[in-house]
Amino acid sequence: MVDRLVNSEANARRITMVESCFGSSGQPLAVPGRVLVGEGVLTKICRKKPKPRQFFLFNDILVYGNILINKKKYNKQHVIPLEEVKLESLQDEGQLRNGWLIRTASKSFAVYAATSTEKQEWMAHINKCIEDLLRKSGKKAVEVHAAVWVPDSEANVCMHCKKTQFTVLNRRHHCRSCGTVVCGPCSSKRFLLPNQSTKQLRVCLNCFDKLSRDKAQQNSTNLNYLRNSLKDRSESSGDDDSDDDDNFVPSTTTPEQPKFY
Numbered sequence: 001m002v003d004r005l006v007n008s009e010a011n012a013r014r015i016t017m018v019e020s021c022f023g024s025s026g027q028p029l030a031v032p033g034r035v036l037v038g039e040g041v042l043t044k045i046c047r048k049k050p051k052p053r054q055f056f057l058f059n060d061i062l063v064y065g066n067i068l069i070n071k072k073k074y075n076k077q078h079v080i081p082l083e084e085v086k087l088e089s090l091q092d093e094g095q096l097r098n099g100w101l102i103r104t105a106s107k108s109f110a111v112y113a114a115t116s117t118e119k120q121e122w123m124a125h126i127n128k129c130i131e132d133l134l135r136k137s138g139k140k141a142v143e144v145h146a147a148v149w150v151p152d153s154e155a156n157v158c159m160h161c162k163k164t165q166f167t168v169l170n171r172r173h174h175c176r177s178c179g180t181v182v183c184g185p186c187s188s189k190r191f192l193l194p195n196q197s198t199k200q201l202r203v204c205l206n207c208f209d210k211l212s213r214d215k216a217q218q219n220s221t222n223l224n225y226l227r228n229s230l231k232d233r234s235e236s237s238g239d240d241d242s243d244d245d246d247n248f249v250p251s252t253t254t255p256e257q258p259k260f261y
């Protein structure tokens with residue numbers, strides 16, 4: 001499929017379209033050999049609540065953004081190299097159905113499709129792209145993945161001390177290592193998590209102890225492959241999940257099926 005599209009006009013046109021929808025808020029996406037494999041809306045579990053996001057699957061990257069105007073304008077573009085992606089199917093749970101985890105070295109999150117068929121399609125296409133990519137490059141799949149953040153709404157008290165009630169003043173924090181919601185005192189420590197940032201990040205006291213022990217044990221482990229995967233990444237302390245905030249909720253509720261080319 002992908003080979004058929006590589007130098008096709010249709011593919012070039014589609015990629016130009018994606019670029020123009022992101023406008024100046026996005027990065028150039030037209031690269032020799034790159035193919036747009038599919039696109040569609042998925043519900044992404046964000047820190048505050050689930051939100052619709054537009055996803056574009058290319059043969060080497062997964063791009064998503066906030067929807068300003070359906071099919072016309074997107075912003076807050078995120079680009080994930082597929083080489084470091086690992087998918088994990090999620091069991092249906094109440095309202096949350098047809099979901100899976102997208103795990104990467106720097107960020108992991110859950111997404112949900114409208115139907116189980118769409119879930120299968122998405123997962124199959126993404127996995128196929130990852131497979132082809134790793135086979136071509138001869139690289140190994142990245143094995144260290146960032147924790148999936150527990151949504152704010154799932155914790156009214158600190159998940160570490162089980163005492164602190166969260167209020168406007170007692171803010172929730174996320175441990176960057178295990179993803180739990182913890183209070184300030186229970187996440188007062190910082191630790192270097194090289195797959196996520198070059199700066200030290202907030203971790204809970206449990207993780208701080210565990211990471212410190214691990215580090216002492218394997219001080220000399222070669223982390224070069226992680227550093228390599230960091231080269232192109234912009235350096236942020238990751239203190240907020242920037243795609244989380246949007247003041248616009250798309251008005252169209254017509255379910256649109258994803259398209260795969």
Ligand SMILES: [Zn+2]
Nearest residue numbers: 158161183186
């Ligand atoms: Zn606490």
Ligand SMILES: [Zn+2]
Nearest residue numbers: 175178204207
């Ligand atoms: Zn932790």
